[in-house]
Amino acid sequence: MSDDKHKPEIDEVSGVETTGHEWDGLQELNNPLPRWWVWVWLISIVWSIWYFVIYPAWPVPGGATEGTSGYTQYKELAESQAEIVARQAAYLERFEEASLEQIVNDPELYAFAVAGGASAFKDNCATCHGTGAEGAKGYPNLNDDDWLWGGRLSDIHQTLEYGIRADNWDTRMSQMPAFGKDGLLNAQEINAVVDYVLGLSGDEHHGDAHGAGAEIFQQQCASCHGTDGKGLREFGAPNLTDKIWLYGGDHATVYETVYYARAGMMPAWGGRLDENTIKQLTVYLHQLGGGEESVSNDEQEAIKPANH
Amino acid sequence: MSKKQSNQPTTDNQSLLGYFAKQEKVFPKRVWGQYRKLKWAAMIVLLGIYYCVPFLRWERGPGLPDQAVLIDLPARRAYWFWIEIWPQEVFILTGVLILAAIALFFITSMLGRVWCGYACPQTVWTDLFVWVERIIQGDRNARKKLQQGPWTWEKFYKLTVTHLIWLAIAWATAGSFVLYFNDAPTLVKSFFEFDVSSTVMIFILSLTFSTYLMAGFAREQVCTYMCPYARFQSAMFDKDTLIIGYDSERGETRGKHKKGESWDNRGDCIDCTACVQVCPTGIDIRDGLQMECIACGLCVDACNNIMDKVGRPRGLVRYDTANHMAAKVKGGEEKFKFFRIRTIYYGALLCFVGGLMLYALLSRAPVELHVLHDRNPLFVQLSSGEIRNGYTIKILNKTHDHKLYHLSVDGLPDAQIDVSAAGDIDADSLYVPADSVSSYHINIRSNVDPDAPRDIVFTLEDHDQEVRDTYDAKFITKRK
Numbered sequence: 001m002s003d004d005k006h007k008p009e010i011d012e013v014s015g016v017e018t019t020g021h022e023w024d025g026l027q028e029l030n031n032p033l034p035r036w037w038v039w040v041w042l043i044s045i046v047w048s049i050w051y052f053v054i055y056p057a058w059p060v061p062g063g064a065t066e067g068t069s070g071y072t073q074y075k076e077l078a079e080s081q082a083e084i085v086a087r088q089a090a091y092l093e094r095f096e097e098a099s100l101e102q103i104v105n106d107p108e109l110y111a112f113a114v115a116g117g118a119s120a121f122k123d124n125c126a127t128c129h130g131t132g133a134e135g136a137k138g139y140p141n142l143n144d145d146d147w148l149w150g151g152r153l154s155d156i157h158q159t160l161e162y163g164i165r166a167d168n169w170d171t172r173m174s175q176m177p178a179f180g181k182d183g184l185l186n187a188q189e190i191n192a193v194v195d196y197v198l199g200l201s202g203d204e205h206h207g208d209a210h211g212a213g214a215e216i217f218q219q220q221c222a223s224c225h226g227t228d229g230k231g232l233r234e235f236g237a238p239n240l241t242d243k244i245w246l247y248g249g250d251h252a253t254v255y256e257t258v259y260y261a262r263a264g265m266m267p268a269w270g271g272r273l274d275e276n277t278i279k280q281l282t283v284y285l286h287q288l289g290g291g292e293e294s295v296s297n298d299e300q301e302a303i304k305p306a307n308h
Numbered sequence: 309m310s311k312k313q314s315n316q317p318t319t320d321n322q323s324l325l326g327y328f329a330k331q332e333k334v335f336p337k338r339v340w341g342q343y344r345k346l347k348w349a350a351m352i353v354l355l356g357i358y359y360c361v362p363f364l365r366w367e368r369g370p371g372l373p374d375q376a377v378l379i380d381l382p383a384r385r386a387y388w389f390w391i392e393i394w395p396q397e398v399f400i401l402t403g404v405l406i407l408a409a410i411a412l413f414f415i416t417s418m419l420g421r422v423w424c425g426y427a428c429p430q431t432v433w434t435d436l437f438v439w440v441e442r443i444i445q446g447d448r449n450a451r452k453k454l455q456q457g458p459w460t461w462e463k464f465y466k467l468t469v470t471h472l473i474w475l476a477i478a479w480a481t482a483g484s485f486v487l488y489f490n491d492a493p494t495l496v497k498s499f500f501e502f503d504v505s506s507t508v509m510i511f512i513l514s515l516t517f518s519t520y521l522m523a524g525f526a527r528e529q530v531c532t533y534m535c536p537y538a539r540f541q542s543a544m545f546d547k548d549t550l551i552i553g554y555d556s557e558r559g560e561t562r563g564k565h566k567k568g569e570s571w572d573n574r575g576d577c578i579d580c581t582a583c584v585q586v587c588p589t590g591i592d593i594r595d596g597l598q599m600e601c602i603a604c605g606l607c608v609d610a611c612n613n614i615m616d617k618v619g620r621p622r623g624l625v626r627y628d629t630a631n632h633m634a635a636k637v638k639g640g641e642e643k644f645k646f647f648r649i650r651t652i653y654y655g656a657l658l659c660f661v662g663g664l665m666l667y668a669l670l671s672r673a674p675v676e677l678h679v680l681h682d683r684n685p686l687f688v689q690l691s692s693g694e695i696r697n698g699y700t701i702k703i704l705n706k707t708h709d710h711k712l713y714h715l716s717v718d719g720l721p722d723a724q725i726d727v728s729a730a731g732d733i734d735a736d737s738l739y740v741p742a743d744s745v746s747s748y749h750i751n752i753r754s755n756v757d758p759d760a761p762r763d764i765v766f767t768l769e770d771h772d773q774e775v776r777d778t779y780d781a782k783f784i785t786k787r788k
Contacts (some may be wrong), residue, residue, distance in 0.1 A: 032327060032329040034328060034331060035328040035330050038324070038328050106382060110729070110730035111730070118323075131684055132683070132685045143685055143694075144688050144690055146690075239691065243689060243692070244689060287749075289698065289726070
């Protein structure tokens, strides 16, 4: 390509110079671009220089140039977080003073508690109980209506605050004997009692209500699980008559449970989370679907003997 | 066709900038005639609508804005007189845009680029700015002389006044735009109290600048280089589309004409270039249909005035169709064909989409129910053996009254609905305030055997049973 040898070819119809390129008889006109396009281009370059100076732009070893405005996304994040904390402060004061019963009856505080509890749950509890609180083997499903230690607001709050078999003076504590391991029952006896227990929850293949299993159950298990097998929340002893099994409801697993015993553990959150977060978590867990109504002390007294 | 001079813009290849063509400033001359009258009328009506509509009031009831046309971004509502649009009805806006596009095709196929000539904001504001320029600086020749001449005191103050008025118009334009997104009287008042938010200020400043730049300087460059509509409207043209055309059969051979000279053996065009001088895009219509032509018809007015003066019939430059012109050459007189396949299918499409829009607006439900199944856990086994599923439901109450709704579910035996919410709320009394959305989490229990997911139907009714909405959902009973 040499420009000095280039003879401009003029298009007859428009009178405009062509580029000399031709495709199937179509020629390209060499109309010049408007000059303001160049100015827009130059202004864009000036703009980009301004941008490089004002904002962090150039990568250098150990980071990037800071930019004269001092802008960083970290600062922006901190600012928006401070904004959120300030917005929460409006609720927090009322929230701190309110009782759990007041919170679940106040739409604003309730929404605040559920939102805060949901996020605290994912940070602290989901590791064991699952992100949807659906639980796993040995870790209770918190959505259902089966509670080892009680499903009222006050029960849930106590469990969260002090934990279960945790390193805390006020923790919920109980110990199931390891009937097989410690030689309290032999294999035949364990099999019998397991059959009886499976029958309690309606398994038709088991459950001779008057056989050896029933007798052993009344002697060994009824003190905690109740004569009817419906459990006792004071000891965290599960209801054996319902459809929910924490470790599994097949014969082998229940046998293992009786042989070695079970003692799930949950940390006390009282020292780790602040009181507001624990209250939020309490309300959140209570509304997952299995929360039980708070009852007055009189009613509570009336219910208690029935469990024994 | 006459032999043409080269209309290639001048470039000098001495520097980089030399490869790019300078903008040849256009100084449109004043003209009077039927198309100019139409253009003034269109400008007054359109600018009147644009500047006044934000101040129209429309009573909607307590707690609701009384501005007839308002886009309320914080509240996510758009109001257009009696129509109210929620974010999920934004398809109506899409519909309006589609309707506008088809209407443009329809009009263009019949009448040519009348949108460009009379209604496009770029045309209207440019016309207004040129008018200001002419009032202050005089007509074409005076303006040309002043602007291309040396700096004098006269040039300085006339240009200063022109630009100040331009900026004032641009500012009013930008301010009016913002009024469509805020309560107009309140914003105007707070503006005069110097109490407007920085967001409003940024919008006003940037729109003022863009109006000033586009109508004051860029002008026909926008139509020629930036606007896609200018380019693709020619795709809607055919030989029966009305265009601005120069009757070369009648006009050629052009040449100067002295009074009293014979009109024999020559064309009617006296080469006075009146049509060129009035053109807002600076083209010569006698070169034929061009991409730059915005079909404003000012050259028609200019030529008609000249023809009247020299005593020749009007219409040397006129609105006409290519077929009609060709027929006239052959001596026949062909009728305008407005009903052609092209205009009929554009018209039918216009009616169809318009009908759809009307249907969507008329059948707008005053209540909407949306149901989202909990993702984790999908179902919960209860101690009694029942199975429970959780759902988040959203109820959209689009009426202006507070409502209590009743929710029921079909397709499950002994289904029991529990609502997780503050206080005692059951599925029989779901409260939704007027004109808002409420969200509830509900649990459904049922004594079903674990099986494949079941199809269930939620039904929401208000207590007077006036309105209802249903939603199909699934009830999951076991893991796969």
